[in-house]
Amino acid sequence: MKKGLKGSSIKFFIVLSILLGGSEIYAQYGYGGRGYGGRGNYGYGSQRSSIPQAQETQKEPEPKTAEQLVDGEMPRITEALALNDFEQAVLSSVLKKYVQERIEARILKLPPEKMLEVYDNITKRQDEELKAGLPIEKYDAFVALQKEGVAKTLKKSKKKKKEKRKKSKN
Numbered sequence: 001m002k003k004g005l006k007g008s009s010i011k012f013f014i015v016l017s018i019l020l021g022g023s024e025i026y027a028q029y030g031y032g033g034r035g036y037g038g039r040g041n042y043g044y045g046s047q048r049s050s051i052p053q054a055q056e057t058q059k060e061p062e063p064k065t066a067e068q069l070v071d072g073e074m075p076r077i078t079e080a081l082a083l084n085d086f087e088q089a090v091l092s093s094v095l096k097k098y099v100q101e102r103i104e105a106r107i108l109k110l111p112p113e114k115m116l117e118v119y120d121n122i123t124k125r126q127d128e129e130l131k132a133g134l135p136i137e138k139y140d141a142f143v144a145l146q147k148e149g150v151a152k153t154l155k156k157s158k159k160k161k162k163e164k165r166k167k168s169k170n
Helices: 002-029 066-081 085-108 112-133 136-148 150-169
Strands: none
Touching: 066 085, 066 136, 085 112, 112 136
């Protein structure tokens, strides 16, 4: 009887070590019924760090300078008003100067009444300078462009070109 007890205890320890060893492998490597990581994919389980990651706050985009603003709009304005190189240079330099003044006024964060007064003053000086530098029909077209917007003016100019082509074909 002692002999049988000794043999069965060895078998018991072998079975126990296999069971404990297998569960340790499962615990360490995540081998579970569905492949590595237990998710059905063949990666090595979750690769997350236990160290919390600081989320970067998104920086606000740098405000554009007066030059960048005007240079970005000049091609559309030039197309809408059909400006030549000289007129384009005059308009661009005047706009850059006065857009810069508006930006500076906005930085001051004046009260609304004072801000309106400053903007009106800037607009008057800009208009005087544009009147002096541009032909009157281009100045008038620019004022209309400011009221209607560039997109609307471009549509109108394209429409006029189409009408001219139709008339010239007939």
